[in-house]
Amino acid sequence: MPVTISDIARQAGVSKSTVSRYLNRRYECMSAATREKIGEVIAAADYRPNALARSLKQKRTHTIAAVVANILNPFSTSMIRGIEDFCQQAGFNLILCNADDQPDKEKSYLEMLLAKQVDGLIINTAGQNKAMLQQIAAHIPVVLVDRRVPELSCDSVTLDNRKGVAMLVDHLVGLGRRDIALFTLPFDTVSPRLDRVTGYKAALERHGIPFRAELLLETDTSQVSVQAKLAKLLASGPRPDAVFGFNNLMTMAIIKAVRALKLSIPDDIAVIGFDDWEWASLLEPPVTVVDQPAYDMGSKAATLLIARIQGKRISKRPVVAVFEPKLIIRSSCGERAD
Known part of the structure; x- marks a missing residue:
């Protein structure tokens, strides 16, 4: 028995x-x-x-889901670890889904997770499944991480992206760099991208630097795409004196492209990036970045979600947790070593 x-x-x-x-x-x-x-x-x-019997009795599965845009991005990896560590401590299991920043794939995962009857959802959404997320948020707690979606009445965990970009632009201008090119992913629907582009334009304006549309380059994070955009930019007019990568994957692709084009960092062109990653301090030259606390952001998202699931006292209004960026100065922009 x-x-x-x-x-x-x-x-x-x-x-x-x-x-x-x-x-x-x-x-x-x-x-x-x-x-x-x-x-x-x-x-x-x-x-x-008997997990099945317990979930039927309690009407809970003690399982939450996290849908991320790109699991290969070191930011996502660190964020996921923050989510998983808190869930493990709280006695919740985690289902992880990688949507590859593709709305259709994200939608497919959301449908599967509804069938699995997860207790809550943390999502790094591509931004095009708002109606479906509204339906889900009406039944289970949802926390947006590294995203803001005004149409959704749910908690969110983000970074002050505009401040982070201002830090980078201020640093470059302080070193005498003024022709600053920004390589970004498509930014029409996703809040961090919109915020970083908006912050980039605002920071230039604050320094009295005219915005040049040709220095805002929209691309994916592959070296082939970045190198093609950079080569075309260099051939079409005055050479930018600094290149800013939207995230760590973009910054890595920029560094590879600059080297493939036989340019020197920082003598020919400065390189600066958003997000720190393991190899940034080990490259030659080490890369100056603005870092965001991905692990802490993931942990905070899980904390908010599980508090909602457990009915703990928390504001009825959506909680907006905004983390502070940190400038890490190295030498990829021509900084002098201390």
Whole structure:
């Protein structure tokens, strides 16, 4: 006969409800001795809770989902780790979906996750499935991470992107760089991209530098695309004295393209980027970046989501958590070593 929760309660000398609280990691008002005794009995009996029965009874699966735009992006990897670590501590399982920044793929995942009856959703949305996300948010908690969607009444975790871009432009201008090219992903629907482009234009204006449309280059993050755009830019007029990468993948592609074009960093052209990554400090020259705390952003998103799931006291209005960027100065823009 399989071991039941009643068996565990009887052997541990406690009630079934106490064992249930232990299994759900609700340790408040439970002594350390009681927790230790229940744990010993469960280990000795090799007891495994029936997850399906528990979810049917509680109307919860203790599972949340995270949909990210690009799992290969180091920002996404670090953010996911922040989500997963908090979920593990809180007793929730995590389903991870990589949408590749493709609305159709994202929609397919959202349909699957609804069928799985997840308790909540964290999403780094491509921005084109708003109606579906509105329907989902009406039934389960949803937290947007690295995104703002005004039409959705749900919590969000973002960075002050305009401030981050201003830091980069200020740094470049302080070094005498004024012809600053920005390589960006398509920015018509996704809030961080819009914010960074808006911040770029505003920062130039603040320094009295006219915005030049030819220095705003929209592309993907492949070296082939970036190199083609950069080569065309260099051949078409005055050479930019600095190139700014929208994210770490874009910055890496820019560095490869600059080297393929036989240009020197920073003598021929400065390179600066948004997001730090593991190799940025090890390249020659090391790359100056604005970093965003991806792990902390992921952890905060999971904290908000699970608080909503558990019905804890939290504002009825959507919570907007905005993190601060950090400028990390290295030497890819011609900075002097201290």
